[in-house]
Structures are given as C-alpha cells and as structure tokens.
Amino acid sequence: MADLERAPRGTRTTTDGVAVIMPVHAQAESLESTVEGFLATMAQAGHDHRIVVVDDGSPDGTGQVLDELAARYPDRIVAVRHDDRQGHEAAIRTGIKAALERTSMGRLLLLGADGRLKPTDLPVLLRVQREERADAVIGFREWAGPLFRRAGGRVRPVAGRLLLGTHGRDALWDYRLLDCRLLDEREAGGASVPAEPASRSRAGDGELRIIEHPLDGPAGSARPGGASLRTIARSLPALAPAYGNLVRGGGRWRWARRLLRPEDPVLALLMAACAVLSLVAFLHHFGQGAVLLYNDSSSHLLIARRVIDSPTAGLAQLGGVWPPLPHVLALPFIWHDAVFYSGLAGSLISMVSYLVTVRYLYLIAAGMAGDGARTVSSARGRAAGVAAAGLFALNPNVLYLQSTPMTELLLFACTAAAVHHLQIWCRTGRYTQLTFASAATLLATLTRYEGWVLALAMTAVVGYVSWRRRRGRSQAEAQLIFFGVVAFSGVLGWVTWSRVIFGDWLYWHSGEYAKPSLWVSPADRNIGALDRSWLTYSQAMVHDLGHLTLAAAALGLLAYAWRRRLRIEAVAPYTLLVFMPFFVYALYAGQRPLHLPETHGDFYNVRFGLVMALAAAVFAGYLVSLVAGHLVSPRRPVRERWIQSTLAAAVVATVLAVPGTATLAEPLDWDAGWDERAVTAAVKWLRGHYDGGRVLMENYDNETVVFDSRIPLGRIVYEGAFRLWDRALKDPAGSGIRWIYLRTIPGEEDRTWRALHGGPALTRDYTLVYQDGTQQIYRRKETP
Structure with missing residues (x-):
C-alpha cells in the first residue's frame, strides 16, 4: 500500500x-x-x-x-x-x-x-x-x-x-x-x-x-x-x-543541551570564564613553583598516597588528625607519580571545588535578591549573583589556594552547596532540598573541622524554620532528625574511627599529633584576650578580603537584616557568618594559632580568615542587587548594559583593593627560612645518593624531606607504620633499616633522634653520611 x-x-x-x-x-x-x-x-x-x-x-x-x-x-x-x-x-x-x-x-x-x-x-x-x-x-x-x-x-x-x-x-x-x-x-x-x-x-x-x-x-x-x-x-x-x-525531548545528552542552550546564560558564561581563570591560575603558580609551598599540601598528598603505597598500606593510613574526605577524593589520581609529585592530584580537587563554589555563590546571592518586583527581579538576581561570584572568583588569595592541594576550597564548595539547598528548603519546604543540604553538610564535616560548626548552625536554622512554620512539634522533630542523622553521621563516624584505630574517642583533638599545644605557644597574646582575638581575626579578614569587600559586605548584611529580618525564607545565608565567632573563640581558647605582621611579625594561618569570603560575597552581592534594582526601576530608565558594566567595574576594583596575596606570602616566608633552606640541601643530597633499602624517618615536621626526596613511600618506615615503627626504633638494623634520617634542631628534635641518639645502634651498625645544623643522615655499614 x-x-x-x-x-x-x-x-x-x-x-x-x-x-x-x-x-x-x-x-x-x-x-x-x-x-x-x-x-x-x-x-x-x-x-x-x-x-x-x-x-x-x-x-x-x-x-x-x-x-x-x-x-x-x-x-x-x-x-x-x-x-x-x-x-x-x-x-x-x-x-x-x-x-x-x-x-x-x-x-x-x-x-x-x-x-x-x-x-x-x-x-x-x-x-x-x-x-x-x-x-x-x-x-x-x-x-x-x-x-x-x-x-x-x-x-x-x-x-x-x-x-x-x-x-x-x-x-x-x-x-x-x-x-x-x-x-x-x-x-x-x-x-x-x-x-x-x-x-x-x-x-x-x-x-x-x-x-x-x-x-x-x-x-x-x-x-x-x-x-x-x-x-x-x-x-x-x-x-x-x-x-x-x-x-530532542531531553531524555538523553541533557548536558549537551544545557551546554548549548543553558537555562541561565549568564551563569553558563560565568562558569566558563572561571574555568579558564582556574586553569590559568594553576599554571601560573605551578610555573612559579608555588603549588606545594605549604607543608600541609605535601602532607595531604602523602596521606592519600600511603593508602596504596606504604609498608602498612590500607585505609588506616588516613590517620586521625585531618578529616578524610580530601584524601579519599585524591585516591583516583594519587597513584600516578607525575600527578602526585606535581601536586596536581590535590589541586584538581581544589580547582573543581572552586568552580562549584562560584556556581553556588551565584545561586545563593541571586536567591537572596529574588524578593523584588517582578519587573526587576531577574536583573537584580543576575547582578547579585555575578557580583558575589566575581568577588570570590577574582580574589587572589582564593586563586592561589585553589591551585594547591589544600583543603579550604573543598570546604567552601560543600558549605556553599549546603547553604544553597537549605535556602531553597526554607522557601519551599521540599524534603529533596533538605536531603541535599544534609548531604553537603555531611561532606563538609568530613573535610575540615569548620564543617562541624556549620552543621550546628544548619541544624539551628532547620529547627527555627520548622518551629516558625507551626506544623506541629512532631513534624519539627521529624525534620530535625531527618536533617541531623545525615548531617552529623560524618562527625559520629570520625569520632568512632578515632576510637577504633587509636583507642581514643578524642584522638582527632588531643592525640599525639593533633593536640593544640603542638602549634599554639603558651605565650600567644590571643589566649584569654577576647578583644585581641576579635582584632586578630578581623585583621586576617582584611588581609584576605580587603577593606572594600568587607565594607560592602557589612552594608549588604545590614540592609538584608533590615529588609528580610528573620523570615523563614531568608535565614539560610546567615549560617555563613558562624565561622567568625568560631575562629575568634579558637584563638581565645588557644585551640588554633593565627599570626599577622601587625601582632606577631609574621604570617601564620592567615588563610583562616578566607572562609568569610563566602559570607562577604553573598551579602556584598545583595547590596549590588539593591543598587541595580534602584537603577532599573521605572522612574530611572537606565540601560541595563551600562548598569552591568558599572557594577562589573566596581567588583573588579573591589577585588583589586585586596592587599596582596597573604595566603601566598605566608608559605613564601616560611620557605625562605634558614631551616627550610637546610632541608632543601639535605633533600638534594638524598636524591643523589639514595640507592635503595628501607628508610627510618619520622614524618611529622619532616614532610618536605619525605615528599621531595622522591624515596618510594613503601620503603619509608614512619610513625604511621604502627608496630613496624616501634620495632625499628628499638632495633633498626634488625628491622632491615638501611637509612636513618634524624632532625636535630635544638628543642625540635624528632622522635627518631630522641630514640637513637647516643645509643649503640647508630655507632655499631650505621655510618654518618650527611650532617648540618638541621639534620643527620645515617647509612648502614656494609658487611665484609
């Protein structure tokens, strides 16, 4: 037919x-x-x-x-x-x-x-x-x-x-x-x-x-x-x-359809630009040799690598000091030597986290500005989103840290995601969004301890919103339980891990390599002085964010609090403010050190202030939305392109007002110290003379030697090798140790030096082959 x-x-x-x-x-x-x-x-x-x-x-x-x-x-x-x-x-x-x-x-x-x-x-x-x-x-x-x-x-x-x-x-x-x-x-x-x-x-x-x-x-x-x-x-x-x-119906290749026809072209263009910026920043800092300047950068990489390459390889190598998520995420990349020793295995996580944070800051700020008149809400939302994302993405301190294996950017990404989904839940009451918020909070708690404070703040918001909706005590309890079981499961899991592996529920806080006294001097002027602690942290924020950004954020916060107050749909962004009192208390209680040139003469942990970039970005973005809404109102018919150009210039000027890259200045100062130069000389000697065999070396405070010497980690017996480490300290020759590294700085001697110095094991079985004012290296004597 x-x-x-x-x-x-x-x-x-x-x-x-x-x-x-x-x-x-x-x-x-x-x-x-x-x-x-x-x-x-x-x-x-x-x-x-x-x-x-x-x-x-x-x-x-x-x-x-x-x-x-x-x-x-x-x-x-x-x-x-x-x-x-x-x-x-x-x-x-x-x-x-x-x-x-x-x-x-x-x-x-x-x-x-x-x-x-x-x-x-x-x-x-x-x-x-x-x-x-x-x-x-x-x-x-x-x-x-x-x-x-x-x-x-x-x-x-x-x-x-x-x-x-x-x-x-x-x-x-x-x-x-x-x-x-x-x-x-x-x-x-x-x-x-x-x-x-x-x-x-x-x-x-x-x-x-x-x-x-x-x-x-x-x-x-x-x-x-x-x-x-x-x-x-x-x-x-x-x-x-x-x-x-x-x-055509969207059931397949949705990513391609969204790429070609994005729902929000402004956000798509912003993400593309930030992806290029992220790559350029990494290549710049890699070319300058700055990717691994922080000792903690190599420490994070070493923890991940030892899960698969260690005398006692396994998940126990994750240790109990830092939460495990950054190291677990690095496992797919860490096995490749070039990716590992370049730092890219950890930097990739930071770079992706940078993009995720930019996206969620845009969405949070756009959501905060979405309360205006229907005719200008779209323009206001875009202005707020672009301003917030720009203030964060262009910050030189952020661009440096996103190029390193440090864990701050992953925390920022988890935090921004959690707040965004909590923001949507506050407006809609959808359990799907509450699930996403609790899952992102869980990831934050497994990234850094600041995530534990975020979990408390998020729980408070969930309880407040549930109470204000007046749907009954049982439903409020159900929502709190629904959120809390997931959000705090990471905390419970990490505490349980400390008990199972190290026999101490609080090992993550007071263990041999986690106790605050390792870093905080008893003479630190912040301890017990609340006003000085506030001043120190405020100055750290100035170094990280700049006066203009902080001023715009403060005005935006005041305007937001005045206009939105504590309405249930508006309270989620306030959780981003919780980090400031947390760090102030940490300084006051002597839990964490923070040094600045104004108070201590040097930089140390100045990056602690950078977490406030999240709050500063969204509240400054809200201020920008108010300005944009005023300019495009029917009474002031100004071209939107002119507004966008003016606001973009203001954002760039605000970022340029950041006083340098303090997060980079800190490790540069540390790397320029005499001790680090001496360590570099020893590393160079080791790379030229190491000819195989097991090495006995404490990892703590010797991370640079462990990492830069390129000795296979499976041949290094260190404190994380548990019983093998204890046996090697007592009888290195009997444990098959061929090389021994000792840090000899007066007052900072490592455990290897304290266990073996002056004992017969060194003089009988080993020969001193390298020595300076910082370290000694011994090699086992050849048997005739």
Missing part, C-alpha cells in the same frame, strides 16, 4: 477494545489457524477486538488467504497489503496507522514476525494491564534454542539500554500491549515504535506506567526468527528515530 493518510492527533474516539497488529510474510499455511485462534480467544474472553493483518509482499498465497479471512469476518479483521516486501518494521508501522485510522480500539497489541505470542497470552496481558493500571504491558519469554540465537536475543536489550536508557529485558520486544495514547503515528518508525513509550517515559513523562510480565510455556510451533541476525540487523538501525526523539 502507499503511505496512509495520517490521522489528526488527539481526534480519535476510542473504546476499551484491543487491536492486534499482526505482520505476516509467506505464511499461507499457518495464517488462517493463527488468526482464527486469536478471534476465538478474544470472543471467548468477551473483549471487543479487531485484528489488523499486514501482508508484507508475500510471494505465496498469503494474500489470498487474508482476503478470504477479511470477507469471512468483515467486522473483525482489517486487511492491509504491501505490494512488495518492505520489512517487519514497515509492516508494524503500516499496521499501527491502519489501526488508528480504521478502528476505534483504545489498545494495541504488537506482534512479531516470529509468532512467539500464543493467542491465550493476550487475555493474560489484558488482565495484567487492568489490574496494574498500566499504560503498557511488555510480555517476555526467555530465548531458547541454539547458543548463537540465545546470544542474539540479548543484543537488542543491550542496545536499548545504551541508546534509550530502558531498563527492561528488551526495548525492542515484538509483543507489547500499549495504550493508543502512547503512540504518535507521525513519528513511529518500525521496530523502534515499541520502544517509544519507554523512551518517552525516560524523557520525563512521569505519568506513564510501563511494566513487564513473564509469559509461561513454550511458543509452540513458532519460528524463532526474532533473534536471527537478519531481524536484529534490520531492527537496530530503527532505534535511531526513537533515540532522536529522546534527545
């Missing part, structure tokens, strides 16, 4: 009956019995029905038999013929069109060329569809027969999963009971037509219910052609139309 006329979509009036689509080719002998078997079964079951038989250019007498059946059952059989063979896919398509145009049946049963469906299976599928209230029922049997045919029967399911994203046994099964509304005859394309409902449900049509149902027993005398290579070869290309529809 020629192309059938297309029925206008949505104009059919349907009944509860079923139309059986039966493509046939060269089946003159079996056609009559097959058709009458379906007719008898349907009549006996009492279902209104039609059978649409499509003769696909049969060379035998199939067409004549079909004509006789149509004449015998004119109200129950629809006969359609192809003048020449067009294939099973075309026959299916023709049958669907004929059923939609020439019958009023509301359901279609699609049969395959192999006849594997028995007439008695149809009432079963109809019953299942009715009981399950399904839009489509897919009947299946396991493929039987020779191995090659069973294997062929699984080719199409795999193709359906890969291309259409279906999870059923076969996206191309030849018998499906479908509701007519699932099919668009204008788009049907052969064997891909049965896959259309599944692909559309994957594209987001959430109201579809498609189920599978097993069919019992063999298929009788059916010809197993459905798994033949010819049938498979013909059906696989027919997936293309369905795949194309799925792509």
